[in-house]
Amino acid sequence: xxxxxxxxxxxxxxxxxxxxxxxxxxxxxxxxxxxxxxxxxxxxxxxxxxxxxxxxxxxxxxxxxxxxxxxxxxxxxxxxxxxxxxxxxxxxxxxxxxxxxxxxxxxxxxxxxxxxxxxxxxxxxxxxxxxxxxxxxxxxxxxxxxxxxxxxxxxxxxxxxxxxxxxxxxxxxxxxxxxxxxxxxxxxxxxxxxxxxxxxxxxxxxxxxxxxxxxxxxxxxxxxxxxx
Amino acid sequence: xxxxxxxxxxxxxxxxxxxxxxxxxxxxxxxxxxxxxxxxxxxxxxxxxxxxxxxxxxxxxxxxxxxxxxxxxxxxxxxxxxxxxxxxxxxxxxxxxxxxxxxxxxxxxxxxxxxxxxxxxxxxxxxxxxxxxxxxxxxxxxxxxxxxxxxxxxxxxxxxxxxxxxxxxxxxxxxxxxxxxxxxxxxxxxxxxxxxxxxxxxxxxxxxxxxxxxxxxxxxxxxxxxxxxxxxxxxxxxxxxxxxxxxxxxxxxxxxxxxxxxxxxxxxxxxxxxxxxxxxxxxxxxxxxxxxxxxxxxxxxxxxxxxxxxxxxxxxxxxxxxxxxxxxxxxxxxxxxxxxxxxxxxxxxxxxxxxxxxx
Numbered sequence: 319x320x321x322x323x324x325x326x327x328x329x330x331x332x333x334x335x336x337x338x339x340x341x342x343x344x345x346x347x348x349x350x351x352x353x354x355x356x357x358x359x360x361x362x363x364x365x366x367x368x369x370x371x372x373x374x375x376x377x378x379x380x381x382x383x384x385x386x387x388x389x390x391x392x393x394x395x396x397x398x399x400x401x402x403x404x405x406x407x408x409x410x411x412x413x414x415x416x417x418x419x420x421x422x423x424x425x426x427x428x429x430x431x432x433x434x435x436x437x438x439x440x441x442x443x444x445x446x447x448x449x450x451x452x453x454x455x456x457x458x459x460x461x462x463x464x465x466x467x468x469x470x471x472x473x474x475x476x477x478x479x480x481x482x483x484x485x486x487x488x489x490x491x492x493x494x495x496x497x498x499x500x501x502x503x504x505x506x507x508x509x510x511x512x513x514x515x516x517x518x519x520x521x522x523x524x525x526x527x528x529x530x531x532x533x534x535x536x537x538x539x540x541x542x543x544x545x546x
Numbered sequence: 547x548x549x550x551x552x553x554x555x556x557x558x559x560x561x562x563x564x565x566x567x568x569x570x571x572x573x574x575x576x577x578x579x580x581x582x583x584x585x586x587x588x589x590x591x592x593x594x595x596x597x598x599x600x601x602x603x604x605x606x607x608x609x610x611x612x613x614x615x616x617x618x619x620x621x622x623x624x625x626x627x628x629x630x631x632x633x634x635x636x637x638x639x640x641x642x643x644x645x646x647x648x649x650x651x652x653x654x655x656x657x658x659x660x661x662x663x664x665x666x667x668x669x670x671x672x673x674x675x676x677x678x679x680x681x682x683x684x685x686x687x688x689x690x691x692x693x694x695x696x697x698x699x700x701x702x703x704x705x706x707x708x709x710x711x712x713x714x715x716x717x718x719x720x721x722x723x724x725x726x727x728x729x730x731x732x733x734x735x736x737x738x739x740x741x742x743x744x745x746x747x748x749x750x751x752x753x754x755x756x757x758x759x760x761x762x763x764x765x766x767x768x769x770x771x772x773x774x775x776x777x778x779x780x781x782x783x784x785x786x787x788x789x790x791x792x793x794x795x796x797x798x799x800x801x802x803x804x805x806x807x808x809x810x811x812x813x814x815x816x817x818x819x820x821x822x823x824x825x826x827x828x829x830x831x832x833x834x835x836x837x838x839x840x841x842x843x844x845x846x847x848x849x850x851x852x853x854x855x856x857x858x859x860x861x862x863x864x865x866x867x868x869x870x871x872x873x874x875x876x877x878x879x880x881x882x883x884x885x886x887x888x889x890x891x892x893x894x895x896x897x898x899x900x901x902x903x904x905x
Binding site: 352355356357359361362366367368369370371372373375429431434471472474475483484486487490491492493494495496497500501503504507508511512515519523 | 764765766774775776779785786787788789790791792800805808809813815816817818842845846847848851857858859870871873874875877878881882884885888889891892895896899
């Protein structure tokens with residue numbers, strides 16, 4: 319491997335913290351959520367009143383859901399009000415035709431093996447930005463709204479009901495709301511696979527240490543040995 | 547019987563004491579879930595208000611709402627039909643029939659224009675000018691529009707009138723529509739259920755009669771007093787749910803022990819109704835009490851959320867019946883397979899690239 323020629327501080331601590339809290343929350347939410355939909359563990363022995371087996375799964379799901387929501391809001395706050403240019407989504411302009419132009423096309427071509435070289439970005443490349451917008455921003459917003467609406471069903475007339483109860487009629491019925499939440503949850507396992515593959519592949523092909531960058535914050539440029 | 551008699555006068559004419567009358571008023575207000583301070587209001591209404599004229603229409607339906615209604619015990623439906631309201635038109639319960647009965651409807655519509663309550667059971671087939679439901683020589687679509695024009699308020703009885711029920715389940719061959727899709731300019735109270743609980747039906751009528759307005763409604767247009775919580779929230783088997791003790795088959799010991807029916811497809815957690823609270827047939831039982839999972843009959847579109855005995859509905863996807871989990875697993879599998887294939891191509895390309903560089 320060639321010499322290390324550049325070290326760039328890309329992911330500041332708030333972004334890294336967000337990433338890991340988000341990652342662990344999503345894993346916990348998907349696991350507990352699927353269990354709630356289909357409780358497979360054998361029933362406990364003894365009287366029902368002494369057991370809290372199923373209620374604990376729901377409790378963990380709710381607790382983590384609030385952590386996940388708070389973390390998401392914190393990330394939005396950080397994007398809007400910090401001066402961290404790699405965290406601000408500044409380059410993401412899907413409403414402008416120019417954004418879909420050369421850089422986006424080049425990146426797609428590269429993923430489809432239509433070009434030899436790999437375009438290199440310090441922050442997210444345009445395709446990654448779009449994927450994050452669809453899966454993480456839209457997906458999380460959808461899951462938070464539908465989840466909070468279902469949580470509000472537990473206490474009609476409460477603050478949560480006033481804040482999120484309006485979501486339920488949009489889906490037609492409580493069952494549809496549950497169903498939408500359930501089916502949308504599958505985007506997260508789907509996304510995690512694609513995300514992990516893309517990160518590992520970029521790390522191997524571009525050698526920018528993108529994998530460790532989300533722990534250390536630094537991306538690296540390595541001199542190509544052929545060029546050296 | 548003079549039509550403009552008040553409820554108190556009816557009591558008097560039957561030789562019942564004022565004490566009995568007051569007792570009845572307190573009982574009524576309790577069954578409506580009202581505060582004790584509102585009892586004088588109930589008494590006042592019963593003493594001064596003439597009985598409310600009601601026209602009860604039957605559309606595309608099975609009459610299960612009427613069957614439920616006539617089994618009400620608090621208040622007894624006889625009291626209600628004879629005394630509290632003046633049920634002037636109801637093709638199932640009326641003694642008169644044919645043209646004679648249709649004339650009564652026209653008369654009430656004229657005499658009490660803007661004052662009568664229109665109760666609708668069943669929904670409205672809209673396809674082909676509504677020929678799929680003809681009442682008295684005219685389509686139910688026309689009858690409903692004509693009768694609703696002069697109504698003070700509309701009560702939509704049952705899942706049919708409220709949300710559509712089996713008639714507008716997929717593929718809805720007659721174009722059946724619930725009442726609120728047809729009548730847009732009147733206050734509508736939805737009393738869903740297939741059928742609704744008898745005491746809920748009489749409770750709604752008593753409320754309208756007592757206060758002269760519809761009860762407080764939730765976001766879906768249902769009376770809050772009866773539909774604000776789910777069956778699950780007040781289910782007596784809730785302890786088994788919280789404990790994770792689920793029935794897994796109807797031939798298991800757990801069924802006999804009365805464990806939670808969640809895994810048997812019980813729709814209690816997503817169904818807003820009072821079954822677990824008021825129960826049926828004078829509080830005898832309700833479906834879960836009898837060991838059967840709730841099918842969610844008071845929820846919109848419950849026929850299309852089948853099968854009744856699984857948690858997750860079948861949805862049609864690319865022409866086959868599948869579930870959310872199957873779709874999700876296929877998507878995740880496809881992502882993994884796609885990533886593996888992409889990795890393989892990357893490796894091959896890299897090898898080619900390296901070879902070219904060597905040459």
